[in-house]
Amino acid sequence: MGSPSYWREKVYRYRLIAKYCENCNKKYYPPKLACPICGNKELKEVQLPRIGTLITYTWVTQPTKDFATQAPYVVGLIKLDDGTLIVSQLTDVEIEELKDGIRVEAVFRRMFEEGDSGLIYYGTKFRPCLFSK
Amino acid sequence: MSNMEAEVYITGVGLTKIHEHWNKSIKHLAFEAIDQCLKELNYKRPDVIVVSNALGSFLQNQNSLSGLIAENISLIDIPNLKVEVGELSGAAALNVAYSFIKSGMYKNVLLVGVEKTSDKLPIEYNTAIASFLDNEYFTYNGITPSALYAIVYKLYMKKFGVKQEHIAQFASHDHKMAMNVDHSQYKFPLPVEKILSSPILADPIRLFESYPVSDGAAAIMLSSKDQVENKDYAVKLDYVSLSTDKSLLYRDDFLYFKSLHSSFERLKLASKIENKDIDFIEIHDSYTIASPLILESMGYTERGKGYVLLIEGQHEKDGVLPMNTHGGLKARGHPIGATAIYQVIEATLQLREKARNQVPNPEIGLVHSMSNIADQSALILLKR
Structure with a gap:
């Protein structure tokens, strides 16, 4: 890239x-x-909207090269509060804490890096809402 | 189809065993399949070569593949081209080859599907497979095809109250069928308990619910009717139907393959057949959960009941709908760009009555292929 x-x-x-x-x-x-x-x-x-409900989730054990060091990581299907569906990584959470139906919010996060001296790529992940929303 | 158009026949077939062929290159595999196919036809010369390959530009850093394959087997002085549509490559290439003859442009079209997936480390392979999704938003965010299928799997079990042990049985079925098939990759039984205790690929999908890393090449000759020499062996390629759907996230229903439904409706209308007329089917079961979704989207069972025919034994060779009689993607293997060509050859063997798990007196066979989560679906109808 x-x-x-x-x-x-x-x-x-x-x-x-x-x-x-x-x-x-x-x-x-x-x-x-x-x-x-x-x-x-x-x-x-x-x-x-940057907030929604987790419909369901999985975790990935066979990642692509960019995410090699991050696996296993969690991927969720989220229904944002306006009804739009989005698939995103979930972060700041242990797999045991996850369950269908929890409230989640978008956060700005690093996605992956292009080697030691290349670009750092950022994007959006979701995490369980810090305060009840 | 009007009578003005040419009829299309499969007049020759050739294939390699599906395997991790460490000592053979992509060109070598294609060579073997083509040579076997042409040998069946006493080395008749094709008018054009169509190559199906999905990952060569990624895993072998090789473009211009069709030219190299043609030159390598000394089929020069004729045109060649390559078709890539992800996992649907073979069916799309077949559609091109079929159109060449239908239109009267060519009389003999050599179609070869080839894939060499074991050349790189598994992580390179995973990266290549993920390139089938929209790179800018799925792959960028670490979303893989297996993650999307895992989400679909969980939604399916939740909505219909179906247990994983029911769905995992589709992999056992494939393994049972592949055991006596010469070209299949896995020739051992795989009980459900073993599947459910295999490592997690993307929860709830277990490793043994998905296809292996497969190398292989398969070639067929498509010919117009006047070119058919051995009438006992020629099988009619009656209709090819392809359809596209919106990307998964834009769909109202994640658990129904609309592209498959519409391509099946079109095929039934054009060929004047019904579900019950299909004597056997080869499906693209890249993950076990795909199987019930395929059967339900084609109207073989009610929604949520896609596993019922399997449990009743109706997908056995003498059942109502014999399925994956050569082991399907799970056990025959899934050499991506070659898979649909293998499926078509397996259907041809059934209609020639030369299959190992022979269906009794088949007249009509159907081959199903798709890319991603039925983003595109293809159906290929073959007749004796």
Whole structure:
């Protein structure tokens, strides 16, 4: 991965910017260029809520190279409070503490590094809400 | 299809055993499969070569693969091309080869699927497999195909109250079928207890509920009707149906393969057949949970009951719907870009009545392939 592709996507990754189709009243994350339902190309950029409910989760034992040193790590399917579904890593949590239905919030986190002297890649992960929300 | 279009036949087949072929290169594997296929046809020359390969540019750092394969077996002076559509590569390449003959452009098309996955360390292989997902948002965030299937698996068990031991039996079925198949990778029984005590791949998926690292090559010759010489061996490639769905997160229902449903509806309409007319099926069961979802999306069972036919023994060679009679992805193996070609050859052997687990008097066989979580689905209908 090079820096242009990183810079290009960072606002969507850091701030959870989705694309919204007014015709279908649907939000798409990852963001899309056209609505997969009606084909509308005039999609609006909207910020997703940074809080939601964990629908279910798994943990990954066979990662890709970028995440080699992080496995096993937890991946969850989250329903954000506006109903948008997102798949994300869960962090700051022990596997034993997880259960379906807990409240989770988005946090800014390091994803992986490109060797000792390469770029450090950041993004969004989710963690159990620190205070009840 | 109108009568104006040419009929398409499978006139020759060749394959290598699926294995971790440490001492053979990707070119070598393709060579063996092509040579075996052409030998069946007394070395008839094809008009074009279509190669299916998904990971060569990743694992072998090799592009222009179709040219190298053609040159390596001295099939020069004819065009060649490579098709890549992830795990669906073989079916997509077959669709191209089928269209070449349907349109009348070529009379004999050599189709070869090849994959060499054991050349690199497992972590490189996992990285290559993850490249089938949207790199910018899934792979970037550490989301792997097995993680997505694990989520689907948990949702399925929760929604329908189905136990994992029921779903894991699909892997046992594959192993039982593969035991006497020459080209299959695993020839040993795999009881459910052993599956459920194997290491976790992505919870709840156990290692033995997923496909192995497989190398292999498979080749078939597709020909127009006037090129058929051995009528006893030629099998008609009747229809190829491909369909695409929205990415998983945009779907209203995670537990139904809409792309498969629509490609099956189109196929049934075009070929004037119904579910009960299918004499056997080869499915793309990359994870055990895929099997019930495939059967349910095709309307063979009610939602949440995809394992019932299996428990009743209806997927055995003499059952209502014989399935994966050569071991499926789990036990025959899953050499990614070659898999669908292996499936088509297995269906051809059934229709030639030369299969090891022979289905009694089959007339119609169906091959299923897909990429990711039915992001794309393909169905290939073969007739005697």
